[in-house]
Amino acid sequence: MIISKTLDYAVRTLTYLGKQPSGKTILMKEIAENQKIPVSYLAKVMRQLVKAGIVISEYGPNGGYSLKKNPSEITLRQVYEAVEGELKMIECFDTPGSICVFTSQCGQADIWYEIETKLVKILEGITIQDIIIRDDLYPQKLNLNKQENKYANP
Amino acid sequence: MIISKTLDYAVRTLTYLGKQPSGKTILMKEIAENQKIPVSYLAKVMRQLVKAGIVISEYGPNGGYSLKKNPSEITLRQVYEAVEGELKMIECFDTPGSICVFTSQCGQADIWYEIETKLVKILEGITIQDIIIRDDLYPQKLNLNKQENKYANP
DNA sequence: TACATCGTGGATATAGGATATCCAAAATTA
DNA sequence: TAATTTTGGATATCCTATATCCACGATGTA
Numbered sequence: 001m002i003i004s005k006t007l008d009y010a011v012r013t014l015t016y017l018g019k020q021p022s023g024k025t026i027l028m029k030e031i032a033e034n035q036k037i038p039v040s041y042l043a044k045v046m047r048q049l050v051k052a053g054i055v056i057s058e059y060g061p062n063g064g065y066s067l068k069k070n071p072s073e074i075t076l077r078q079v080y081e082a083v084e085g086e087l088k089m090i091e092c093f094d095t096p097g098s099i100c101v102f103t104s105q106c107g108q109a110d111i112w113y114e115i116e117t118k119l120v121k122i123l124e125g126i127t128i129q130d131i132i133i134r135d136d137l138y139p140q141k142l143n144l145n146k147q148e149n150k151y152a153n154p
Numbered sequence: 155m156i157i158s159k160t161l162d163y164a165v166r167t168l169t170y171l172g173k174q175p176s177g178k179t180i181l182m183k184e185i186a187e188n189q190k191i192p193v194s195y196l197a198k199v200m201r202q203l204v205k206a207g208i209v210i211s212e213y214g215p216n217g218g219y220s221l222k223k224n225p226s227e228i229t230l231r232q233v234y235e236a237v238e239g240e241l242k243m244i245e246c247f248d249t250p251g252s253i254c255v256f257t258s259q260c261g262q263a264d265i266w267y268e269i270e271t272k273l274v275k276i277l278e279g280i281t282i283q284d285i286i287i288r289d290d291l292y293p294q295k296l297n298l299n300k301q302e303n304k305y306a307n308p
Numbered sequence: 309t310a311c312a313t314c315g316t317g318g319a320t321a322t323a324g325g326a327t328a329t330c331c332a333a334a335a336t337t338a
Numbered sequence: 339t340a341a342t343t344t345t346g347g348a349t350a351t352c353c354t355a356t357a358t359c360c361a362c363g364a365t366g367t368a
Contacts, residue, residue, distance in 0.1 A: 004327090111280055
């Protein structure tokens with residue numbers, strides 16, 4: 001699995017926020033309950049999203065979270081990097097402190113870099129808005145999957 | 155980092171084997187020493203490669219390993235799946251035992267599946283032969299990087 | 309047959325990171 | 339001031355990648 005739970009939480013949170021009326025602030029508690037995310041862990045994720053400039057936080061009563069940008073302006077790349085850091089397929093000479101003996105003759109590195117570049121481009125091409133649109137397509141599926149859904153667990 | 159050390163070991167091993175004269179068998183010990191891989195761990199990786207039908211093993215004196223296929227017929231997808239299992243970006247309803255409450259309304263899953271498909275296609279399009287070719291381009295770089303290389307560590 | 313060589317299989321350890329929890333402090337509102 | 343809500347950091351837990359070890363199985367050679 002390449003997508004961590006943390007990233008999953010982040011995406012779900014942003015999707016949830018993106019569905020709210022513009023300007024409305026949402027409590028962390030509400031997000032956590034609605035999305036079945038441990039509150040105490042979500043707190044950490046939210047900080048990262050705030051720090052990355054994707055989400056706005058407000059203190060005190062009537063406080064909470066809201067999107068800083070339009071859902072169509074939040075790419076999966078931004079979200080990925082907010083919680084995971086820069087996307088890297090390999091870790092070799094460009095990571096300080098871990099210089100590899102093979103860097104001077106390593107065709108493999110080039111290959112992974114190329115793939116990495118393609119993957120980043122793909123992530124850049126997809127936004128939270130795209131996910132919201134998909135979600136909206138699902139009411140029909142809901143019926144088809146009712147049977148499965150019975151066994152669902154968080 | 156997305157590429158595990160295990161996968162790195164597997165790719166380097168296959169590249170190394172691919173550079174040998176056709177039919178020649180190579181000792182696990184030689185691979186390990188040449189590629190700076192812990193022998194006892196490499197043993198495990200080799201088993202996976204054999205099981206996946208990528209490599210041939212022979213017992214006894216004059217035994218060792220050799221490629222079962224031509225380097226140009228070994229794709230990164232095959233190697234990935236040999237050591238990591240099927241490539242999966244997310245783990246939700248299609249993984250037995252972990253059914254997610256959101257499957258019936260999860261646009262995110264669709265998105266990741268699409269990306270996963272693209273990534274698998276990319277991996278299918280690259281072979282060990284491609285890496286060997288890259289390696290061969292490097293003798294020049296060797297000079298350029300001599301300085302860095304001095305500090306190399308395994 | 310006896311023996312050396314070499315991979316196989318499985319059990320087991322270790323280390324590091326992902327995941328999760330908790331609490332006191334800071335900011336805001338009323 | 340009191341209530342609300344996020345923030346920051348310290349810490350715990352769990353899981354997986356990585357690594358190690360050893361007895362066993364298979365093969366070639368004398």
